[in-house]
Every structure is written in C-alpha cells, then in structure tokens.
C-alpha cells in the first residue's frame with residue numbers, strides 16, 4: 001500500500017524543474033543551405049538558480065535562450081514549463097508563462113518604443129497585467145526604478161535621451177515589475193562601457209539573491225560569467241550548437257574537463273588579451 005509518507009518521499013526524490021528543454025534542435029534555412037543552430041540540446045532550470053551560459057559567437061546561446069523563453073519554436077524537441085509544453089499553452093496559462101519568464105536583450109534601445117516616453121512603456125505593462133490602478137501606477141514605477149538605481153525623472157524621457165546603461169536598467173526594472181520566476185539576460189552588458197558592466201552584473205546578482213529569481217546570464221565573456229556565477233552558480237558551456245560541459249562555476253573554472261572549455265579559460269587568463 002502506498003502511504004502518504006511514501007508519496008511525499010517520492011516527490012522529494014524527484015527534482016521538479018520549472019523550465020526544461022528536451023532534445024532541442026533548431027535549424028535555420030539560409031542562402032548557403034541549412035544551419036543547425038542547436039543540435040539535440042537538453043537543459044533544466046529550477047527555481048532560484050544562478051546560471052551563466054557561455055560560448056563563442058554563433059555557438060547557439062541566444063537561440064537556446066529564445067527557445068526556452070517561448071519566443072523561438074524549435075524544429076524538434078519540447079520546452080516544458082512546470083511540466084507543460086510551452087508552445088501549446090493557451091489563455092491564462094500562456095499569460096502566466098509570459099509573465100513568469102522574462103527576457104532582456106543585448107540592445108536596450110530595441111526593447112523600447114523610440115517614440116514613447118520610458119514611463120509610458122511601463123504603464124502599458126502595468127495596465128496589461130493589471131498590476132496597479134490610478135495613482136498607484138506611478139508609485140509602482142518609481143519603486144521599480146529605485147530598485148535598479150534609477151531616478152524617477154527618467155519616466156518622462158524618450159529612450160534616446162538615456163545612456164545605454166540607464167536604458168538597460170530600465171529594461172530590467174520593466175521585466176521585474178512582472179515578478180518573473182526566470183529571467184534571461186542575453187549579453188546585457190556587451191554594449192556598455194567596461195566601467196558600467198560590473199555595476200549591471202552586480203545589480204543582477206543582488207536582485208537574484210533578494211527576490212529569489214532564476215537568472216540565466218548569456219555571455220561570451222568568461223570573466224563576467226565567473227563574477228556572476230561564483231558562489232555555487234552553474235556554468236553551461238556551448239560549442240557549435242551543443243552543450244559541451246556544465247557544472248558549478250568553481251569546478252568548471254578550477255578543473256575544466258572539455259578541451260574547448262580549457263581553451264576558453266586560457267584565453268581569459270591571458271594577460272595580453
């Protein structure tokens with residue numbers, strides 16, 4: 001007889017992943033023929049995880065994150081969110097997924113409508129998801145701007161009136177409004193000045209720890225991945241459309257097993273880089 005105790009123990013044993021990609025293949029048709037961007041990739045992301053996905057340009061990092069975020073349908077394989085196929089979600093469940101899994105991209109200027117004030121872009125999200133009404137709306141925007149270290153005066157500015165760093169913070173604040181469970185941050189600092197990069201990564205780290213969000217940082221810069229994922233974060237290394245190595249950041253950095261990972265780390269340690 002299966003007792004209640006047995007069921008609870010079994011549930012504890014089976015790790016439940018929030019977001020799972022299973023055997024994902026993505027093929028793009030180009031003028032030169034077919035390009036396999038992802039080749040049978042599987043990945044699992046639980047709640048409250050710190051993950052860096054690293055690899056050289058063209059290795060498939062962005063394609064993988066777009067597929068997992070429900071933006072790019074794969075040619076083969078499934079993406080499950082709490083066990084349900086993301087590409088078959090409808091109605092309320094789809095909206096809940098859209099809210100819970102957020103994506104911020106490399107170029108913050110393309111994330112905002114250039115003809116609308118930044119504050120108005122926030123208002124659209126607040127009204128669509130009924131997050132606040134009337135006066136509460138402005139207070140809510142101010143709270144989230146403050147959270148990412150921005151002054152409320154940016155609400156009345158147009159995107160082109162802000163620096164890349166300010167707009168990237170605004171994109172982060174707008175994503176956080178929805179209280180996501182998972183946030184993909186795709187090369188979010190690569191367009192910023194070196195002096196600002198560490199500030200934004202530090203902010204992502206703090207936000208992740210404070211609000212228990214899983215953040216998946218996509219970067220080609222091993223130094224950034226190391227900084228973000230040290231303290232028991234996970235590093236996933238991609239090469240030519242495949243995951244070639246993954247594990248705790250400290251272990252991958254200290255004793256990489258794959259030859260390509262070794263090369264990546266050597267180039268990072270090279271003082272003449």
Ligand SMILES: Nc1ncnc2c1ncn2[C@@H]1O[C@H](COP(=O)(O)OP(=O)(O)OP(=O)(O)O)[C@@H](O)[C@H]1O
Nearest residue numbers: 028030035037056057058059060061062063064220
């Ligand atoms: N829409 C597309 N059409 C054709 N090929 C594509 C498309 N998107 C990506 N690719 C190709 O798929 C491969 C993986 O691209 P992807 O952008 O996922 O890599 P990446 O590791 O994120 O690189 P980067 O850091 O340069 O963005 C590359 O060869 C790329 O040229």
